[in-house]
Amino acid sequence: MADLRREFPIFQAHPKLVYLDSAATTHKPACVIEALTRFYAEEYATVHRAIYRSSLAATDRYNETRETVRAFLNAPSSDEIIFTRGTTESLNLVASSYGRTHLKPGDEILVSEMEHHSNLVPWQMLAEQTGATLRWMPMQLDGTVEVNITPKTKLVAIAHVSNVTGTIHPIADIAKAAHRVGAILVVDGAQAAPHLPIDVQALDCDFYAFSGHKCYGPTGVGILYGKKTLLDTMPPIQGGGDMIERVTIEKTTYAAPPLRFEAGTPLIASVIALKPALDFLQQAGFAHEATLMPLLEQGLRTIPGLRILGHPPKKGPLVTFTIEGVHPLDLATLLDLDQIAIRTGHLCAQPALRKYGLDSAARASIGLYNTSSDIERFITVLKRSLVKLKPQ
Numbered sequence: 001m002a003d004l005r006r007e008f009p010i011f012q013a014h015p016k017l018v019y020l021d022s023a024a025t026t027h028k029p030a031c032v033i034e035a036l037t038r039f040y041a042e043e044y045a046t047v048h049r050a051i052y053r054s055s056l057a058a059t060d061r062y063n064e065t066r067e068t069v070r071a072f073l074n075a076p077s078s079d080e081i082i083f084t085r086g087t088t089e090s091l092n093l094v095a096s097s098y099g100r101t102h103l104k105p106g107d108e109i110l111v112s113e114m115e116h117h118s119n120l121v122p123w124q125m126l127a128e129q130t131g132a133t134l135r136w137m138p139m140q141l142d143g144t145v146e147v148n149i150t151p152k153t154k155l156v157a158i159a160h161v162s163n164v165t166g167t168i169h170p171i172a173d174i175a176k177a178a179h180r181v182g183a184i185l186v187v188d189g190a191q192a193a194p195h196l197p198i199d200v201q202a203l204d205c206d207f208y209a210f211s212g213h214k215c216y217g218p219t220g221v222g223i224l225y226g227k228k229t230l231l232d233t234m235p236p237i238q239g240g241g242d243m244i245e246r247v248t249i250e251k252t253t254y255a256a257p258p259l260r261f262e263a264g265t266p267l268i269a270s271v272i273a274l275k276p277a278l279d280f281l282q283q284a285g286f287a288h289e290a291t292l293m294p295l296l297e298q299g300l301r302t303i304p305g306l307r308i309l310g311h312p313p314k315k316g317p318l319v320t321f322t323i324e325g326v327h328p329l330d331l332a333t334l335l336d337l338d339q340i341a342i343r344t345g346h347l348c349a350q351p352a353l354r355k356y357g358l359d360s361a362a363r364a365s366i367g368l369y370n371t372s373s374d375i376e377r378f379i380t381v382l383k384r385s386l387v388k389l390k391p392q
């Protein structure tokens with residue numbers, strides 16, 4: 001949308017940029033950049049530890065973001081919102097804290113076959129550490145998964161929206177199936193939070209992770225939502241300042257969640273600037289993405305030899321594709337000469353790509369700043385590039 005695009009200074013610096021890699025990371029609106037600059041230039045102080053006014057003000061703003069995130073996810077309490085460095089750290093926190101203390105040999109960890117490595121490798125490591133067995137929900141070529149929970153399943157991990165096929169998985173149904181056998185459900189919301197309204201109570205998931213930088217916020221800040229009843233049973237994974245209740249030379253008792261999981265001086269500025277990002281995202285809404293997706297898919301379908309990976313019943317605003325006889329890297333290099341940015345490679349989801357017999361693919365993903373003319377230019381330049389790459 002042209003109006004929204006104007007809010008992003010990057011497009012004033014690079015007016016011809018067609019940015020189709022928002023699934024990797026998003027550009028930042030002026031309100032987020034201003035919040036960061038203002039905090040460092042005029043308001044900077046530490047949080048939690050001091051009684052001078054700038055520190056008290058910074059602590060208030062830090063906590064305001066926690067409340068904003070609570071409302072964004074419709075979580076019951078802001079004590080259930082933990083600040084991390086990103087989705088990856090959030091998922092590793094669940095594996096290292098909940099996983100190591102609740103799983104034992106004979107238990108099953110169930111992941112989908114199409115996960116981002118961030119929602120696969122921590123569970124493989126956890127299986128090695130605890131003796132639990134890692135199993136997977138097989139992926140179908142349409143981009144859906146077969147949910148094969150068994151009585152031995154103790155933990156299920158799946159993305160809300162796939163970064164490969166865009167599949168929106170039926171999280172509330174999977175949560176019911178997991179809870180029926182006493183398992184917990186961990187949701188990787190990295191590709192969902194920027195594009196769908198999220199309600200963790202309606203989904204009834206036990207943990208939900210996402211990254212600020214994919215939601216128009218700064219890098220280095222992520223979120224872990226966890227049900228209070230579970231967080232209360234979990235040990236910290238890092239010791240240090242802020243996470244303690246009382247320390248003697250022999251022993252320490254820990255603060256209650258969320259601070260129990262936020263050792264050390266946090267990413268204060270990034271957390272503070274996440275609030276305007278989430279406010280911006282909520283005000284913008286998701287409607288325009290729904291109008292751009294058909295344009296993108298229809299445009300791509302006019303290209304001979306182009307194959308779109310997956311055709312799930314419901315999907316987020318991204319398309320992963322290959323073109324017969326053309327290496328994705330060559331294609332992306334030519335597109336870049338025209339200032340068109342798409343993602344190529346294994347998309348951090350090697351098992352999913354392998355399912356399609358691929359080790360590399362191209363992905364175009366949509367953000368709030370994209371317009372119909374972005375999509376038209378992408379398709380036109382793509383066709384022109386193919387003439388160079390596939391001379392008749």
Ligand SMILES: Cc1ncc(COP(=O)(O)O)c(C=O)c1O
Nearest residue numbers: 086087088116118163188190211
């Ligand atoms: C589905 C999914 N999960 C997890 C991640 C990891 O996010 P981060 O690198 O911000 O931790 C990504 C990032 O691309 C993703 O797409």
